[in-house]
Amino acid sequence: MPRRALDNPIVLAVLGLLLEQSSHPHQMLAELRKRSDNHAALITRGTLYNTVAALAEAGWVVSEGRQRSGNRPERTVYALTQAGHAELVRRLDSQIRNPEREFSQFLGAVTYLGALGPSGAVEALTERARCLRQRTSADEERLSDALAAGVPRLHVIEAEYALCLARAEMTWIASAIDDIRTGSLIWPVAATTNPATQHH
Incomplete structure (x- = not known):
């Protein structure tokens, strides 16, 4: 299994899920998609299965046997190993401590x-x-409902952070729009010229 499989961003998410409970890849995929729009967009079945295989090869997860539910095929259930727990803690600590420059589509x-x-x-x-x-309005409502239902705040702390980022982005957008309308954000002539109309 290529080492780069262990560099996939979903490694942290998979290790985190297995910290909560043992699971089979099909279950992991459904849970990751339910929890995050980003994961829903990025994770394919093949990617997840390759990642789990790489984690098993690295000794970070181990098979606990096979499980059958109804008429569905048997599925291998994986559990987090001590080495996997140590790797999860190491990655979490590093990613929280070190603010990387994360490139988003919007920034581009x-x-x-x-x-x-x-x-x-x-x-x-x-x-x-x-x-x-x-x-943001929908996310605020979901967060409020979760807290009202007794979900510990620590379990939804990522939702708080996502809301904070969204609010900051809306504040910046409002400021940028205002600057464009008042003329304090100036468009150079070259920036508004259509290349197709230029004569060489």
């Missing part, structure tokens, strides 16, 4: 915001802010 798009022109940028940013407000 903002880099070339000038290509949209002032009115196009305002329109796109306004729509993003609207979508963020809707999503």
